[in-house]
Amino acid sequence: MGPKIYKFGKKLIMRNLFLASKNKGKIEEYKKLLSTVNCTLLLQPDSLEVEEDGLTFRDNAIKKASEVSRKTNTFSIADDSGICIEALDGKPGIYSSRYAENDQKRIERVLKELDGVQNRSAFFIANICVCSPNGEVIIESEAKCYGNIISNPRGKGGFGYDPIFEESSTRLTFAEMNNVIKDSCSHRGKALKKIIPDLRDIFS
Ligand code: IMP
Numbered sequence: 001m002g003p004k005i006y007k008f009g010k011k012l013i014m015r016n017l018f019l020a021s022k023n024k025g026k027i028e029e030y031k032k033l034l035s036t037v038n039c040t041l042l043l044q045p046d047s048l049e050v051e052e053d054g055l056t057f058r059d060n061a062i063k064k065a066s067e068v069s070r071k072t073n074t075f076s077i078a079d080d081s082g083i084c085i086e087a088l089d090g091k092p093g094i095y096s097s098r099y100a101e102n103d104q105k106r107i108e109r110v111l112k113e114l115d116g117v118q119n120r121s122a123f124f125i126a127n128i129c130v131c132s133p134n135g136e137v138i139i140e141s142e143a144k145c146y147g148n149i150i151s152n153p154r155g156k157g158g159f160g161y162d163p164i165f166e167e168s169s170t171r172l173t174f175a176e177m178n179n180v181i182k183d184s185c186s187h188r189g190k191a192l193k194k195i196i197p198d199l200r201d202i203f204s
Helices: 024-033 057-072 093-098 103-113 179-185 187-202
Strands: 016-019 040-043 075-085 121-131 137-149 165-167
Touching (some): 016 057
């Protein structure tokens, strides 16, 4: 799905863009990726809680961005992402962050479920949504990154499922990549790259 853009009738006067997340690591990543967009990126207010109870990545991204925009009266951007494993019927999917209590245990659970399984195909997926200050969806983007789940984790970088996900074209795990390489092929990097021209347009 390519990015969708909805036109504004009014002249833009606000340059703030809330990132609908409380993750400080994520805002640093976004600041780098959005460095060519003339906006001020802010982390969502601490007092705001948005429940991720949608049935799809897209539903969750829309819910987060739309609620943050409506409550702050400001533009906002949200993403929802996860890993889908073919032999596990797409699991962990939207439950990627809740598949066990921490990253190590989540990796252990996946490796146990794939024990003896030949088909190791998997993909990461990211859905991104941008909302206008009234909560209307103005941009959407989705991207995937394909690879395989390896049996023995490799690499020291990254987070989450990075050490067990070997990306197809480089044969490196996400945990073996530096940020520049990961951004160029990751689901989130690709989804964000697609909408940068639209974001530049809005904040021009
Ligand atoms: P969220 O989109 O921030 O809610 O993240 C969902 C979950 O998916 C994370 O907590 C990770 O477990 C997993 N995930 C998403 N993107 C990545 C990635 O690039 N590497 C490793 N794990 C990821």
